[in-house]
C-alpha cells in the first residue's frame with residue numbers, strides 16, 4: 359500500500375450555487391487532504407460553507423470547479439467525471455452521519471444497518487450478523503428491534519453511526535453529528551468516532567461549529583466565508 | 591429486505607383501511623361482471639333447460655320470450671310428422687303477479703305437456719307433476735314448501751315438487767303446471783262470462799230465420815266450443831332425430847307460412863343481443879368508470895405515500911441504493927395494495943353473491959381478466975410515485 363495516498367484529496371474546490379444574477383459562492387478554492395485513519399474536524403460559523411464542502415466530498419453536491427479524489431479515484435475535475443458511478447462509490451467508500459439521524463422510520467435499528475449492507479450485495483444472513491455485531495459493539499444490543507421513534511437521540515445517532523460504518527468505508531463524513539444531542543451524549547459520540555477512526559483506519563471528517571467537541575482531533579480546518587485555512 | 595413490506599407493516603392500519611376501501615370498489619366491479627353473466631345465464635335458462643332444437647313460434651315474431659307468440663296447440667301433431675323431427679311438445683308461458691303476504695310476488699308459469707318435454711329440468715325434492723290438474727312444481731327460489739297451495743285463476747294448485755334454480759329471462763322464478771292448467775289460468779274467463787257468451791251466441795243464432803232449428807243447434811255447439819277454446823300455446827318445441835338436417839326441417843316448417851321455426855342459435859341471439867345488450871353496455875360502462883376511479887385512487891395513494899417518503903428515498907439514495915431498490919419499493923407497494931384489495935373484493939362477493947336479488951355468475955375468465963387489469967392499473971398508477979421518487983436528490987436527506 360502506498361502510505362502517501364490520501365483518503366480524501368480536495369484541490370481548489372469552488373462551489374457556486376444558482377445561475378445568472380443571483381449566485382452564491384459557497385466555497386472558493388478550498389483544498390484539503392486527509393489520510394486514512396485521520397480524524398479531522400471542520401470548524402466554522404453557520405453559512406461558511408462547511409456542509410457544502412462535506413457534500414462535495416460526499417458525492418451529492420457537484421463542485422463547480424476543482425478536483426475531488428476519493429481513495430485514489432478522481433471523481434470530480436471541473437464537475438463530475440463523465441460516466442462515474444456516484445451511487446456505487448457512495449455505498450462502497452463512504453459513510454454518512456448527519457445532524458438528524460436520518461434513520462428510516464419503518465425499519466428497526468438492526469434493519470436500518472442491514473439495509474446499507476444489503477444494497478452493497480451482502481446476503482441477508484451476513485447482513486444480519488454484521489448488523490447485530492456492530493450494534494452490540496455500540497452498546498445497542500438491547501435496542502435492535504426498536505423502531506427509531508422509540509430510540510433516544512443518542513441511541514438513534516449511534517444506530518446512524520453503525521449504518522455509516524457497516525460497509526467499512528474508507529471515508530466517514532459527519533455533519534454536525536452532535537448538534538441534536540446534549541453535551542454528555544455529544545462527547546460520547548465524538549469519543550466513539552475517534553475510536554472507530556483508529557480501529558477501522560478510516561478517514562473521518564467531522565463538521566461542527568462547537569469548539570468544545572474537537573478535543574483530540576488530529577487536525578482542524580477552519581472555514582470562513584468559503585475559504586479553508588489549515589491549523590493544527 | 592423488502593422495504594415495501596416493512597413500510598406496510600409499520601403503517602398497517604392505514605394500509606388495511608385503504609385496501610378495504612379499494613376492495614369494496616373492486617367487489618362492486620366483480621359483482622357487476624357477475625350480474626352481467628347472471629343476466630346472460632337467466633336469459634338463456636329456459637332455452638337451455640328445455641333442450642329443444644327448434645322453437646316454432648308465430649310467424650313474423652321473435653317469440654316466445656322477446657315477443658308474444660300464439661299458435662294453435664294442434665300444430666304439434668303436424669310438426670311431429672315432419673321428417674327429421676323426433677319429438678315435439680307445446681309450451682305455454684305467462685308471467686303471473688300475485689299478492690303473497692304484503693308484497694307483490696312475480697313468477698313465470700310454464701305449462702307443459704305431461705307426455706312431452708319442456709317440464710322441470712330436475713326435481714330436487716318432492717316429485718314431478720303426476721296428474722293432469724291442480725299440481726305444481728316450483729323453483730326453489732320461489733320459497734314455497736311442498737304441500738303449499740296457491741290460488742291461480744279459478745283453482746288452488748298444490749306444490750308437489752321443487753326444481754333447482756330456473757328463472758325466466760326477466761329473472762323471475764319459474765313454476766310448472768300442466769299445459770291444460772296453464773291454459774285454464776291464462777284464459778281464466780269466469781264461468782258467468784262463459785255462460786253469457788254462450789247465451790248471446792245462442793240468441794243471435796236463434797234470431798237467424800234462415801237457419802233450421804237443427805242447423806242452429808249444430809252451429810251453437812260449435813261456436814261455443816270456439817269461444818271457450820283455450821287450445822292456444824306460445825311455442826312448440828321440437829327435437830331432431832339423430833342425423834337430421836336442421837335447415838331442412840326449418841325450411842319445411844317455413845313452407846306452411848304461418849309459423850317461424852327458430853333454431854337454438856337464433857333464439858340465443860334474440861335473447862342476448864336484443865334483450866340484454868343494453869344492460870351489458872350499461873354494466874360495462876359502470877365497470878369501466880369504477881376501474882378508472884380505482885386507478886385514480888391507487889395513483890393518489892401511491893403518490894402521497896411517496897411524498898411521505900421523500901426523506902427516506904433521499905436517505906436511501908445518499909447511502910448508495912440502486913434505483914431498482916426504490917422503484918421496487920413503490921411498485922411492490924402498489925401491487926400489494928391492488929392484490930390485497932382484489933382479494934378482499936373477491937372474498938366479499940364470494941361470501942355474499944348468493945344473497946343478491948339477481949343471479950351473480952362468477953366466471954373464472956372474468957376474474958382473471960379483472961385481476962390482470964388490476965395489476966396493470968397498479969403498475970401504471972405507481973409510475974406517478976416512481977417519477978417523483980427518481981427526481982429526489984440525495985442531498986434532500988440532509989435537511990433537519
Ligand SMILES: Nc1ncnc2c1ncn2[C@@H]1O[C@H](COP(=O)(O)OP(=O)(O)O)[C@@H](O)[C@H]1O
Nearest residue numbers: 375376382384403404405406407408409410411
Ligand atoms: N442549495 C443551495 N442553494 C443556494 N445556496 C446555498 C445552497 N446550499 C447552501 N447555500 C448557501 O451557501 C452558503 C454555505 O452554506 P453551507 O455549506 O450550508 O454552510 P454551513 O454548513 O457552514 O452552514 C450559505 O450562504 C448558504 O446560504
Ligand SMILES: [Mg+2]
Nearest residue numbers: 408409410533
Ligand atoms: Mg451546515
